[in-house]
Amino acid sequence: MDGLPMQVPREGLPERVTIYEVGPRDGLQNEKAIVPVGVKAEFVHRLLDAGAPIVEATSFVHPKWVPQLADAEDLMTALGDEGRELPVLVPNERGLDRALELGSRHVAIFGSATDTFAQRNLNRSLDEQYAMFEPVVRRARDAGLDVRAYVSMCFGDPWEGAVPIEQVVAAGRRLLDLGARQLSLGDTIGVGTAGHVRALVAAFEEAGTPRDRLAMHFHDTYGQALANTYAALESGITTFDASAGGLGGCPYAKSATGNLATEDLVWMLTGLGIEHGLDLDRLVATSSWMAGELGRPSPSAVVRALAGAAG
Ligand code: HMG
Ligand code: MG
Numbered sequence: 001m002d003g004l005p006m007q008v009p010r011e012g013l014p015e016r017v018t019i020y021e022v023g024p025r026d027g028l029q030n031e032k033a034i035v036p037v038g039v040k041a042e043f044v045h046r047l048l049d050a051g052a053p054i055v056e057a058t059s060f061v062h063p064k065w066v067p068q069l070a071d072a073e074d075l076m077t078a079l080g081d082e083g084r085e086l087p088v089l090v091p092n093e094r095g096l097d098r099a100l101e102l103g104s105r106h107v108a109i110f111g112s113a114t115d116t117f118a119q120r121n122l123n124r125s126l127d128e129q130y131a132m133f134e135p136v137v138r139r140a141r142d143a144g145l146d147v148r149a150y151v152s153m154c155f156g157d158p159w160e161g162a163v164p165i166e167q168v169v170a171a172g173r174r175l176l177d178l179g180a181r182q183l184s185l186g187d188t189i190g191v192g193t194a195g196h197v198r199a200l201v202a203a204f205e206e207a208g209t210p211r212d213r214l215a216m217h218f219h220d221t222y223g224q225a226l227a228n229t230y231a232a233l234e235s236g237i238t239t240f241d242a243s244a245g246g247l248g249g250c251p252y253a254k255s256a257t258g259n260l261a262t263e264d265l266v267w268m269l270t271g272l273g274i275e276h277g278l279d280l281d282r283l284v285a286t287s288s289w290m291a292g293e294l295g296r297p298s299p300s301a302v303v304r305a306l307a308g309a310a311g
Helices: 022-028 037-049 072-084 093-103 117-124 125-142 165-177 196-208 223-233 260-269 280-294 301-310
Strands: 018-021 106-112 148-154 182-185 214-218 240-244
Touching: 022 037, 022 196, 022 301, 037 072, 037 260, 037 280, 093 125, 106 125, 106 165, 117 125, 117 165, 125 148, 125 165, 148 165, 165 182, 165 196, 196 223, 214 223, 223 260, 240 260, 240 301, 260 280, 280 301
Parallel strands: 018 240, 106 148, 148 182, 182 214, 214 240
Antiparallel strands: none
16 A cells, blocks of 8 residues: 555644554453463564554553453563563552562553542542552652553543533543643543544643643544544644554443554554654554454454455
């Protein structure tokens, strides 16, 4: 498919964006099968080789809560020095201790904008989640680590329905106030639409959070992830989470399916002439290989189109 997509830049959009790859973490945490640690390490290496600037590797959560990532120590050991620079999820001090023991330099806490999801995902109320994160961020910062914060259910919640924008901004700002550098706004169940995205970014800006501290984390459950990404680009957002092949979901949010596929994002950014640094052919080869390992076709439209074109 040489020459495609044709590059036709559009004025008013950022010149370059950072793609924050979450495939090995968000992608694999929801798989039915347990993926062997060697396959996970190869997945991470192939993503780095494809030019991914950031690859979130795994989670130091309770192994009973997410058995798919119970091998976090083994994976980080297998990744060696390279692994220390890759972000990992830590919900609490126990998770931070595990990450510090392996020399992690980047950690991410993950809060909720709604009380129900905080209970289901973290076994904590909304207020208790901040109390759990406070020492994590303080100790991580004291140790010189970089801290990202996620806020989930930014657009809607399967139990509570529509989530008011002010509620999301309040939750996000509390997580940033703890000392996180970046806030990733999660559409955990993929129900957001483009106008909602713009309104949410504007509300954060009005509350004093500049857009360069925000990232967007779209799941594609309702097929809105690319449209929402475009709306966020128009709002000046320059960091986007995506998952190779469109894998992903959250085991504690019913109806959460795959993340925005990295390949679909790369296709759109390339067409718009926006720099991203990833090699699409290598990505597609990686996701096709991973689909074989998982025993099912990739949910990404671009992977299916290009893998089909090659075959
Ligand atoms: P809990 O049961 O309340 O834990 O779970 P606890 O603090 O009461 O401790 C109970 C026992 O667990 C203790 O052991 C702890 O040491 C142990 P005991 O003394 O009984 O022997 N423990 C741990 N062990 C290993 N690692 C740990 C850990 N913590 C406690 N980190 C907890 C609370 C937060 C641990 C649990 O709810 C949990 O692990 N939740 C994680 C759920 C998860 O990973 N969800 C998916 C990620 S979020 C997501 O996908 C959304 C996102 O993509 C953005 C979006 O899409 O919106 C980020
Ligand atoms: Mg997610």
